[in-house]
Amino acid sequence: MTPPPSAKLVLRDAKEVADVQSRADTRALPINRVGIKDLKHPVRILDRAGEQGTIATFNMYVSLPHSVKGTHMSRFLEILSERPQVSVESLSLLLKRMTDRLEADSAHLTMAFPFFVEKAAPVSKTLSLMDYRVTLSGERTASHAIRRWVKVVVPATSLCPCSKEISAYGAHNQRSHLTISARLREPLWIEELIAIAESAASCELYGVLKRPDEKYVTERAYENPRFVEDMVRELAMQLNREERIGAYQVEAENFESIHNHSAYALIEHDKDA
Amino acid sequence: MTPPPSAKLVLRDAKEVADVQSRADTRALPINRVGIKDLKHPVRILDRAGEQGTIATFNMYVSLPHSVKGTHMSRFLEILSERPQVSVESLSLLLKRMTDRLEADSAHLTMAFPFFVEKAAPVSKTLSLMDYRVTLSGERTASHAIRRWVKVVVPATSLCPCSKEISAYGAHNQRSHLTISARLREPLWIEELIAIAESAASCELYGVLKRPDEKYVTERAYENPRFVEDMVRELAMQLNREERIGAYQVEAENFESIHNHSAYALIEHDKDA
């Protein structure tokens, strides 16, 4: 079936494996982002207690000038293979490495990973881990400016103020996702954003709850009803006061216990605009 | 770059495009299922009100004897291209067509789709659609027996009996999925299984709820607390009484409003075993 490879193989060897990507391109179109997407890799993330190991999904992109046909994808992997310890602060080092190795003007990186915080149950003080979805992202622009974003998706309880008010007893409540995406002026701990998000909900979540804890969180949520509108306003108020944050987008999504769709609200604000 | 195609093309033409799949295989290993997976196709589903159009994801497999190298994948698509109207009853026709066209001993088919039921809100009677995930599946065995399964995933409200009992006020509740997978002795309507599932929860869900409806569903759930254990037992009791069902698996999953994981229970029973 196969064409006789001999002549062609000789030809290849003579060329010592052509570098097609480095050839010229004549379409006069620069590319904003090119690279690798959805690569899983273990990482060590700095946290308040020291560091934690987790598994991140990486997107790593650089810009490509109009005159070059393609980028060199394997170099992104080589940067990761050095297994850097990652923190909000070290993002700029990774971005610098990307522009250097790929000879690019600008670079863009996102890494999304599960992040764990050990929490004590509110009454029994039983310790357990809570998991959050965190995304660190950074950009190095052609003028060598660095922009860093942290995004946390924080599951929490929301209890409906309308349902509580109009009902003779009970109130519908549900799991919600509170999401903060913050552009940083200065580093802050991932745990600080999680704490802000949890304080904006009707009640925070825990891994282990014993019966006295379950009584506590049930009553706490009932005493503290919140619409999605309330939760994004609470988040915005707190982030407006936080000097280390230059811009933010906050979201609240309720996986409604009385509907098969979500209630949703969003506020965004750029203090530096 | 390309090897000169002329000689090879002539060769191909002489062979009039070889049928590689039909060749003999010598590994003496029959294949239980081979075919296409995750194909999206519009379908018309029979419902109590007549029929509804939806988009199904199909898996279509046949058995392959040990002596044959491969099946003919395009024939599955041809069967779907005839755009049959589908119901629990017509599954056996589709399965027959699969064994005939693919010259197979046995066939297996699943089609998963969103299914809509128009419901009236409990107080205001406002009409709206609720969506459910339904999977019809069928099997035709080498002995020409037909087995048909219907699976419905029904979102509902569950309210925790423990939380209600131990708390001074309120009770945590959340969206749950009640799942019934039933092997049928005789056809029944998808809507019948949905109604059974909804009756097993603390309260059913609706698309539109006006304030008097929201008051109703809040109080209804509070009056009707259910663990996942309670819900699967309610489902099992009802399916045990249903003569048209020969075997079932029932599941309840609570997307807990106080945890970031689910509570889950399952009962399975084969009356015909």
Place this chain on the structure above:
Amino acid sequence: MTPPPSAKLVLRDAKEVADVQSRADTRALPINRVGIKDLKHPVRILDRAGEQGTIATFNMYVSLPHSVKGTHMSRFLEILSERPQVSVESLSLLLKRMTDRLEADSAHLTMAFPFFVEKAAPVSKTLSLMDYRVTLSGERTASHAIRRWVKVVVPATSLCPCSKEISAYGAHNQRSHLTISARLREPLWIEELIAIAESAASCELYGVLKRPDEKYVTERAYENPRFVEDMVRELAMQLNREERIGAYQVEAENFESIHNHSAYALIEHDKDA
């Protein structure tokens, strides 16, 4: 367990079910978007051949002034319950209805759905359906301007130019997603964007391929190698020439057959900026 409902119920009735959402809010924070998310609903979409029924996932949001506590979520559902026939052109009607019914300054709508095009196989001309993921979105601003976006995710074949050049025979190829997000100056058919995307790949996909068709698409892809960089440049060149489009973002993602991650490229351009 339950507190005696009688007294409280009387209280409720006297208030005729309080409208908590309409109350004043004192936090002085307007909300950019509030509404419903991930609601499934059947729709009729206008296409070149007339129209097609499909199942859409809706997000519907309005802005909320700082002085109001909450929006009225059930009104979004009421708009959908009128079951409008939807096209790129009718988006502005839906947005107008949203600002009117919810007494809002601005509105934002997205609807994502599977969309089908009947295609003839390249040699045998056998007809079959191909499915694409389409998202229509629209925004009505406080100044009553309307912005409409169409996004299509088009699966296609890409064949690696480097692999072809350096290898004695064969070339790795894979399924790719070409994504066009276009802000429209004037309406165009969804099918026109799909055709643009398919022309940028190494080869387009089909539902049914008979053996002569399979030979055709294999050779066509081999004759037409494309990096992700090539594909986004091809897309950008064509969209630059298209007067009905005011801004675009184009993406190419290869689900690499030789890696467990994707290769990815993106170009974005706003002609009206």
Place this chain on the structure above:
Amino acid sequence: MTPPPSAKLVLRDAKEVADVQSRADTRALPINRVGIKDLKHPVRILDRAGEQGTIATFNMYVSLPHSVKGTHMSRFLEILSERPQVSVESLSLLLKRMTDRLEADSAHLTMAFPFFVEKAAPVSKTLSLMDYRVTLSGERTASHAIRRWVKVVVPATSLCPCSKEISAYGAHNQRSHLTISARLREPLWIEELIAIAESAASCELYGVLKRPDEKYVTERAYENPRFVEDMVRELAMQLNREERIGAYQVEAENFESIHNHSAYALIEHDKDA
């Protein structure tokens, strides 16, 4: 809004928080599985090189006799909070702990996680990590028998024998998933199952490939074409010879580069039946 909590709270304190779950149930229906689902937790997995840290998603279920109303969900979390190091061998310890702590007849556990293997590229020998999805599961029956399953999902390259044979040049190929689910008679390394799966494909995948490696994998796949039918037969042949495996299900799924659906095949066999 809230009913005066005082009287009720006194009542609660007197009861010292009621244990609703432990009450009697009169429906005479035992529950096959009840517990927690989709809980994320960090784990240490034994591998050939020692151990690796990863993030697992746990399902942990026990049986519940007909006479008891509910299980004690928090105890599953307590078992995980002891952060056991996990291997195929230690599954039986975890299952024993589950039946003991939850006073249950039988227990069922699954843990799914990304698993990494360091591989050298075939020509340049550059080292990089490849990620796989692994699920360990185990069952402890009422008669104290232990059943252990390992499932690996191995991404690989498949190249179509028909496309190669009928085409003048090239052959369509794509990323495939080869899945082995094996019931173990004796422990084996996860890496052993991965190696079996990779040997059944047209070529295995790597994180980093330099140009000489890319030439190698392209030619290797072209020389080694495989249908999904071929791949499951190769897997079955190898697992039939493996004495440590008592039963298996093997699957091959091609994310076809010429279609928008998958080709799929499955063989299952229970040697101990």
